[in-house]
Amino acid sequence: MLALLRKDMHTLNWKRSLTMQLLMLGIFLVFAIGQLGELEQRLGLAIDGMGPLLDKINETGSHRLMFTNTLIAVGFHVSALVFSLYVGIPHVLQFFTKEKAEKNLSFMLAVVSRPCKIMISVWLFALLRVIAMAIINGALIWIGFSVLGFRSVWSSSLLSSSVTIVLVIAAFLYVANAIVWATNGSELVLKIFRMLILVGIVAAFPAVNYLQMDFSFLDLRYAVASAVLGVIAVVVSHFLMKLFRVEKVV
Incomplete structure (x- = not known):
C-alpha cells in the first residue's frame, strides 16, 4: 500500500495541483471577503475599510464567533467539498483506468494478490490530497484575516462540523472508488x-449560498451520523468488491 502511495506522489502533476490550489484560494478568499460584507449588513454597520470593520467585530464575542464560523466554512468546509469533486473523484477515476490501460506489471501482480489493498490505497491518497488542499486553503485564509486584526473564537461546533464534512467526503470517495473497481472501470460508469x-x-455554490457559508449547525449528532454512514459505506464497498474480476483487468 505504501509503495502505491509513493508511486502516486511521484506521478502527481504538482504544477497542475498548485495551479488548482492558487485558483481555489483566490475564489474562496473573494467568498470570505463577500461574507464579511454580508455580516456587516446583517449587523447594521457601515464602516469603511476592512481593518476597522474587523476591529468592530472583535468587540463582541458573538460577532467574532459568527465570522470565525464563516472563515472555517469558506476556508475548509466548502473547500473540502469542492476539492472532493475537482480532485478526489477524478483521481479515483483516473488511477484505475490509467493503470489498466498501461498494463503496469507491478499493478497487475498487486491486483491479482491484493486488489482490496490497492483500492484502499487509492482512496486514502485521494482523501489525504483533498484534506491537505482544504487545510492549506483554510489556513492561508485564516492567517490573512488574523494579520488584518481579526481574533478568532473557537467552539465545539467547529470541530464537530469539520469531522462531519471529512467523514462524509471519506464515505463518498470510498463508495465511488469501490464502484469503479467493481465495474472494472466500465466506460458507462x-x-x-x-x-x-x-x-x-x-449545484455546489448555490447550495453553499443557501446555507450562508455556515455549517455550525453540524453538531455531534451529525458527526455520529456521518461515522455510521462511513461504516455503511465500508460494508457496501466490501460487497461491491466481490463483483471485481481480475481477469478483466489482467
Whole structure:
C-alpha cells in the first residue's frame, strides 16, 4: 500500500495541483471577503475599510464567533467539498483506468494478490490530497484575516462540523472508488461519474449560498451520523468488491 502511495506522489502533476490550489484560494478568499460584507449588513454597520470593520467585530464575542464560523466554512468546509469533486473523484477515476490501460506489471501482480489493498490505497491518497488542499486553503485564509486584526473564537461546533464534512467526503470517495473497481472501470460508469461531477460543481455554490457559508449547525449528532454512514459505506464497498474480476483487468 505504501509503495502505491509513493508511486502516486511521484506521478502527481504538482504544477497542475498548485495551479488548482492558487485558483481555489483566490475564489474562496473573494467568498470570505463577500461574507464579511454580508455580516456587516446583517449587523447594521457601515464602516469603511476592512481593518476597522474587523476591529468592530472583535468587540463582541458573538460577532467574532459568527465570522470565525464563516472563515472555517469558506476556508475548509466548502473547500473540502469542492476539492472532493475537482480532485478526489477524478483521481479515483483516473488511477484505475490509467493503470489498466498501461498494463503496469507491478499493478497487475498487486491486483491479482491484493486488489482490496490497492483500492484502499487509492482512496486514502485521494482523501489525504483533498484534506491537505482544504487545510492549506483554510489556513492561508485564516492567517490573512488574523494579520488584518481579526481574533478568532473557537467552539465545539467547529470541530464537530469539520469531522462531519471529512467523514462524509471519506464515505463518498470510498463508495465511488469501490464502484469503479467493481465495474472494472466500465466506460458507462465513468461517464456517469463525470456527469455527476459536473452537476455537483454547478449545484455546489448555490447550495453553499443557501446555507450562508455556515455549517455550525453540524453538531455531534451529525458527526455520529456521518461515522455510521462511513461504516455503511465500508460494508457496501466490501460487497461491491466481490463483483471485481481480475481477469478483466489482467
